[in-house]
Amino acid sequence: MTHARFAIYHLPDGALGDLGSAWLGWDARTGTVPDRPEIAGLPAAATSLTSIPMRYGFHATLKAPFRLAEGHSVEDLARRTELVCDRLAPFEMDLDMHCDWGFVMLRPRQQSPALTALEQALVTRLDDLRAPLLPEDRARRRPDQLPEKARAHLDNWGYPFVLDLFNYHLTLSNGLPAPEAQAVQDALAPVFAPLIEVPMQVRSVALVGEADDGRLQLIRDIPLRG
Template sequence: MRFRRYAVYHLPGGALGDFGSAWLGWDARHGLVHLRPDGLPPEAETLTEVPRRYGFHATLKAPFRLAEGRRPEELALALRLACDHLAPFALELEPRIDWGFLALRPRLQPPELLALESALVTRLDAFRAPLTGAERDRRNPDALPPQARAHLDHWGYPFVLDMFQYHLTLSNQLAPPLAEALRLALAPHLAPLIARPMPVEAVALMGEAEDGFFHLVEDLPLRG
C-alpha cells in the first residue's frame, strides 16, 4: 500500500487496545473498520469522527511527508535502530478532559517516556519534508504560545519535547457538558482496563493511506 504520510505512534495492546479501536470504529493495527460492542453510548459515530481515522493511539512523532530522496525502508531502519536504545516502561492512566477532548492520560510522565518521545522527534526529523505554507497554517500558528510556534517551525509540530503530553484521544472536541457526560458514560468501561499500569513495550510505524486512514506498517519493540 502507498502512503502519503508517515508517523510514529504508540498503539495500546490487549483489552484496552481492543476497546479503543471498537469505540473509535477503526482498527489501525489490522486496517479494519471495527464494530462497536453493545453497551457503549450510541452517539459514538458523531463523537469520534475526528480521531477515528488515526486509530486508538498516542502520537510520538506526528504525521509527516517523507523528505525528497528518502525511502520508507530507510525510515523504518532508523526507527528500529533508535528503539534498540530505548527502554520499555509502564503508565498509570486516567481519563481527563483537556481543551474539550476526552482522553486517557498518564498520572505522571516517567523519564523513559520523555526520552522516547524526544529521541523519535529529533532522530527521525531528517526524514521529514518541510511544512508547506498550507500545512503550517492549519496549525493556526498565531494562536499558539511562542514556544509551541517555535517547535512548529523547527520540528513540524507544536507540542513536542518540553510541551509533549502523552494522550490517547477518545473524542472530538466537545462542549464541556457533553465531554463530562461522555467521561461518565465511558468510566465503567474504562475502569477495569486501566486498573493496572499499561505497558509500553513497542512503538508503531504508521502510514496514512489516500483515504486519510492510518495503518500499521511495522511494530518495533523497545530493546533498551
C-alpha cells in the same frame, strides 16, 4: 500501498487496545473496522462523537504525521526508528481518564523519564527524514494563535506540541462542548476502568502510514529493545 504521510505512534495492545479501537471504530493495527461496543448514557451516536480521532485509531502521537524528505524511503524511516528503539527499554505507565479542553482522553498519571526519553529521541533523531512543512500544513496549525514556544517547535520540528510541550494522551472523542464531553466521560469511565486499573505496558512503537482515505494504518511494529 502508497502513503502520503508517515508517523510514529504508540498503539496500545491487548484488551485496552481492542476496546479503544472498537470504541473509535477503526483498528489501526489490523486496518479493519471493528464492531463498536454498546455503551449506555452517551449524549449522541458514537460515530458523531468520534469522527475525528476515528481516522487515526486508538493511539498516542510520538512523532506527528509528516511527509518524507526527497530521497528517503519508508524503509529508511523504519531502519532509523529501529536504531532509536534498540537503545530504549520497555516501560509501563498508570493511566487515568480526563476531559481536557472538551476532549475525553486517557493520560498517564505522571510522564516518566522513560516516556520523555522515547518521545524526544523519536522527534529529534528522525527529523532529517521529514520534508519541510507545506504552507497549507503550517497554516492549518494556526501558528498566529500558538504560544511562542509552540510556534517555534512547529517551525523547527513540524509539530507544536513536542519536547517540553509534549503530553502523552490517548484521545477518545472529538472536541465537544463541556456538558457533552462530561457525559461521554461518565459513560466511558466504567467501561475503561477495569482495563486501566493495571499499568499499561509500552513495549513497542508503531510506524504508521496515511492511506488515500486519510486513515492511519500500521506498517511495522518496532520493539523497544534497550
